[in-house]
Amino acid sequence: MSHAASSTMTGRTASGRRSGSLTQPRVRWGEKLGESLLFLAAASSVIITVGIVGILLYESGAFFRHVPLKDFLTQREWTPLFADAKFGILPLVAGTLVTTTIALLVAVPVGTIVSVWLSEYAPRRVREWVKPALELLSAVPTVVYGYFALLLVIPALQWLLAKFFSYDLAGSNMLGAGLVMGIMIVPYVASLSEDAMRAVPQSLREGAYAMGATRLQTAWKVVFPASISGVTAAYILAISRALGETMVVAIAAGNRPTLTANPLEPAQTITAFIVQVSLGDLPHDSIGYQSIFAAGLTLMLMTLVFNIAGFYLRRRFREAY
Amino acid sequence: MAGPNAMTMSLITRRRRLDVLFAFVGALLVVLCLGVLALLVGDLVRDASTRFEWSFFTNYPSRKPEQAGIKSPLVGTILVMLVTACTAIPLGVAAGVYLEEYARKNWFTNIIEINIANLAGVPSIIWGLMALGIFIYQFESWFGSPNDTTSGLGRSVLTAGLTLGLLVLPIIIVATRESIRAIPQGIREASFACGASRLETVRYHVLPYSLPGVLTGCIIAMSRAIGETAPLVTIGALSYVAFLPPLPGSPIKDMDGVVTGHAGLFDWLHSGFTVLPIQMFNWVSRPDTRFLANAAAAGLLLLAVTLVMNGVAIILRNRMRRSIQW
Numbered sequence: 001m002s003h004a005a006s007s008t009m010t011g012r013t014a015s016g017r018r019s020g021s022l023t024q025p026r027v028r029w030g031e032k033l034g035e036s037l038l039f040l041a042a043a044s045s046v047i048i049t050v051g052i053v054g055i056l057l058y059e060s061g062a063f064f065r066h067v068p069l070k071d072f073l074t075q076r077e078w079t080p081l082f083a084d085a086k087f088g089i090l091p092l093v094a095g096t097l098v099t100t101t102i103a104l105l106v107a108v109p110v111g112t113i114v115s116v117w118l119s120e121y122a123p124r125r126v127r128e129w130v131k132p133a134l135e136l137l138s139a140v141p142t143v144v145y146g147y148f149a150l151l152l153v154i155p156a157l158q159w160l161l162a163k164f165f166s167y168d169l170a171g172s173n174m175l176g177a178g179l180v181m182g183i184m185i186v187p188y189v190a191s192l193s194e195d196a197m198r199a200v201p202q203s204l205r206e207g208a209y210a211m212g213a214t215r216l217q218t219a220w221k222v223v224f225p226a227s228i229s230g231v232t233a234a235y236i237l238a239i240s241r242a243l244g245e246t247m248v249v250a251i252a253a254g255n256r257p258t259l260t261a262n263p264l265e266p267a268q269t270i271t272a273f274i275v276q277v278s279l280g281d282l283p284h285d286s287i288g289y290q291s292i293f294a295a296g297l298t299l300m301l302m303t304l305v306f307n308i309a310g311f312y313l314r315r316r317f318r319e320a321y
Numbered sequence: 322m323a324g325p326n327a328m329t330m331s332l333i334t335r336r337r338r339l340d341v342l343f344a345f346v347g348a349l350l351v352v353l354c355l356g357v358l359a360l361l362v363g364d365l366v367r368d369a370s371t372r373f374e375w376s377f378f379t380n381y382p383s384r385k386p387e388q389a390g391i392k393s394p395l396v397g398t399i400l401v402m403l404v405t406a407c408t409a410i411p412l413g414v415a416a417g418v419y420l421e422e423y424a425r426k427n428w429f430t431n432i433i434e435i436n437i438a439n440l441a442g443v444p445s446i447i448w449g450l451m452a453l454g455i456f457i458y459q460f461e462s463w464f465g466s467p468n469d470t471t472s473g474l475g476r477s478v479l480t481a482g483l484t485l486g487l488l489v490l491p492i493i494i495v496a497t498r499e500s501i502r503a504i505p506q507g508i509r510e511a512s513f514a515c516g517a518s519r520l521e522t523v524r525y526h527v528l529p530y531s532l533p534g535v536l537t538g539c540i541i542a543m544s545r546a547i548g549e550t551a552p553l554v555t556i557g558a559l560s561y562v563a564f565l566p567p568l569p570g571s572p573i574k575d576m577d578g579v580v581t582g583h584a585g586l587f588d589w590l591h592s593g594f595t596v597l598p599i600q601m602f603n604w605v606s607r608p609d610t611r612f613l614a615n616a617a618a619a620g621l622l623l624l625a626v627t628l629v630m631n632g633v634a635i636i637l638r639n640r641m642r643r644s645i646q647w
Contacts, residue, residue, distance in 0.1 A: 034520040037415065038416070038418055039423070042415070044416070045491070046433060049439070052443065056447070056454075058454070110354070113346065113350055114351055116347065117344070117346075117348065121343075121344050132635040133358075136628055137354060137357070139545075140358070140361065141624065142548065143550045143602050143620070144623060147617065151613065214339070216340040237442065240442045244447070245444075246444070246446045246550070247550050247551055251602070251606065271551065274551075275446070278449070278555045292450065296446070303444065
């Protein structure tokens with residue numbers, strides 16, 4: 001409803017014709033319409049979620065009509081596209097967990113140390129420059145990281161292992177992919193943890209310093225425990241990112257479903273399997289097509305489990321001020 | 322008394338040393354992380370150096386690595402981003418405005434809020450599955466008739482743009498909300514006091530003041546969408562495209578080159594497509610290593626675009642922080 005329109009209405013009221021009662025507010029249809037449109041936009045996010053969950057369950061349902069849940073969870077081979085198809089999700093889950101673990105072994109220590117350093121040690125000007133610069137690291141497209149893993153990191157690892165351990169490393173493996181994923185996730189951990197640490201009240205630090213603590217003691221024994229809720233949230237986000245990361249593992253992890261916990265071997269993750277199948281041309285309603293939805297559902301459930309665990313951990317350790 | 326005192330002193334010295342050591346380790350790790358970024362850029366520049374030529378931009382992908390170019394993926398990326406922006410920005414800003422300015426505190430608002438936080442954490446490949454299952458196949462079975470199988474959205478520019486638009490929607494909603502929340506309540510009250518309605522207050526006060534923040538969010542969202550590969554692989558982006566989506570009004574020729582009609586205004590939306598990250602992925606995964614130089618060049622372009630977009634967003638954010646003091 002524009003200004004011009006409302007002044008016309010006032011004019012009519014003044015001239016006596018079409019006078020609205022002053023006690024009864026006029027219904028402003030423009031306002032109503034605007035609000036409804038805005039509401040629809042907000043509600044669309046719920047529709048999207050219903051869509052995602054719905055289609056995963058629907059296509060997985062078709063999948064599980066062919067494949068017993070017991071086979072899916074216990075068989076040790078995953079070959080859905082072979083003539084002699086086997087549908088054990090374990091190799092894909094193993095691949096996903098191994099690459100995620102390697103990524104976290106890089107991202108959590110490095111990210112935490114960087115965040116403590118940024119929050120407790122770095123001068124303000126340095127922090128203002130370094131934090132956005134680190135965020136650039138997380139803005140790099142993942143397919144570029146895949147290239148980096150395949151053509152720089154893995155050759156470097158091959159060289160190192162051959163030189164010092166005389167080990168012949170495969171040209172694509174989980175270690176290289178996991179390491180690069182770790183680097184990719186560092187900024188998430190660092191940035192979110194740093195936000196959490198900076199939110200810790202200054203008085204806590206001053207209390208620690210007054211007791212004669214060094215910066216390091218203050219950081220690890222006062223600030224870090226006080227910010228643990230936010231830091232855990234950062235770790236959970238890191239886990240979600242690592243579980244769902246696709247292009248790095250699709251390019252560099254080897255793309256062969258193998259049930260192994262050895263990071264030096266090539267393997268396939270859930271996400272990489274979905275990419276591999278999508279690259280081919282699978283007919284709709286085939287078991288291969290349905291299998292990518294079952295794999296996707298498994299991935300969603302894994303992410304969900306970690307998020308719920310994180311939620312309870314955060315509640316358990318939350319310190320409120 | 323000398324004993325304990327000396328012990329205390331050595332304890333203090335040790336703590337101090339640890340403190341200095343940590344300061345050093347922290348700084349080293351930061352430098353290492355930034356070093357990785359530099360290494361990444363350096364590696365791409367080195368590998369791509371043979372492809373720094375104009376024909377790389379004007380040639381279609383080819384079986385011959387030295388002739389292959391990025392004409393079709395580049396146009397594809399631009400068109401897909403256009404659809405993404407047209408979907409995500411209006412929807413995201415509207416949702417953000419609703420949640421901050423209109424929403425009452427009730428169970429439905431709660432659900433929406435929790436839901437948006439969760440959507441932001443959904444792996445991108447799952448968005449691809451959603452698009453494949455719903456936009457491509459379910460739409461076809463819902464709206465398609467037996468003699469018309471093209472009624473789904475198909476593996477098109479439109480599907481790709483919509484998918485990426487929904488994927489980055491949470492980023493824009495969160496940015497919009499944060500930016501609106503920073504506007505003092507007094508501004509709204511002043512506007513109401515002058516007789517403005519809620520919608521007018523949003524239109525003339527809330528939106529203009531939150532614009533820099535919203536813009537930052539949009540740029541970050543677009544830079545995320547440009548580099549997104551996995552969901553587009555899932556919905557079947559093509560890996561070899563030797564044509565451009567039809568320009569509105571351009572002649573359509575049949576096999577003998579006879580003009581049979583003209584492309585409609587929106588025909589390009591239904592065209593098959595490829596985008597830069599897909600093309601790069603295709604070149605990386607080929608057994609023929611001569612294509613790697615092409616992959617590096619495409620990656621470099623992609624990296625440059627995302628870094629510039631993020632750089633602009635950071636500068637915008639810093640400016641805003643400095644210039645607006647409520």
